[in-house]
Amino acid sequence: MFFHHRLIKKSEERKIVSAIKEAEKDTSGEIRVHIERWCKEGDPVARAIFIFDAIGMFDTRERTGVLIYISLKSRMFAILGDVGINAVIPQDFWNGIKDELSSFFSKGQITEGIIEAVNQTGKILKEHFPATEDNPNEQPDEISYGK
Numbered sequence: 001m002f003f004h005h006r007l008i009k010k011s012e013e014r015k016i017v018s019a020i021k022e023a024e025k026d027t028s029g030e031i032r033v034h035i036e037r038w039c040k041e042g043d044p045v046a047r048a049i050f051i052f053d054a055i056g057m058f059d060t061r062e063r064t065g066v067l068i069y070i071s072l073k074s075r076m077f078a079i080l081g082d083v084g085i086n087a088v089i090p091q092d093f094w095n096g097i098k099d100e101l102s103s104f105f106s107k108g109q110i111t112e113g114i115i116e117a118v119n120q121t122g123k124i125l126k127e128h129f130p131a132t133e134d135n136p137n138e139q140p141d142e143i144s145y146g147k
Contacts, residue, residue, distance in 0.1 A: 008110070016115060017141050027122065027125040031139075032065065033144070034145070035145055039076045045078045047076075052067045064082060079101075089124055089128065093124060100116055
C-alpha cells in the first residue's frame, strides 16, 4: 500500500527518526510520522485516520499512539492521537502543536517543524504515560511514506 519515495533528504529523515527515538525514551506512548506528496482525500484529518488504521497505530497496549501526518505538495497536515491519550490530555493540546507546525511550515522549515511536533508530543506522552518496566517499542520509529 505504501512505498518509500524520497520525499525528504536522508539527513533530514535521520534527524526526524532520532527525535522520535528520543521522544519515546521514557514513555509507553508511540509516535509515528507519515509523509506523502498529496492528500488523496483532500481532508488531512480523514487521510490521517485512514493512515492511522492502515499502519496499525490502533495496535498499542494502552492505545497511546500518535500519528503526525504530512502532505508536502498539498501543504496539509494533521495530528491524530489514539483514544488512550485523547482521554487524558487537554482538549486543545493538538491544536497548539498544529499552530507551531504551521508556523514552521510557513517559513519553509518542514523538518524543524516535524521535530518540534515530535518533541512536544513526547513531552505530553511522558507526563501521562511514563515508561513501565516492560516497555516494548510497539511501533517502528521509521517514517512511513505514501505517494
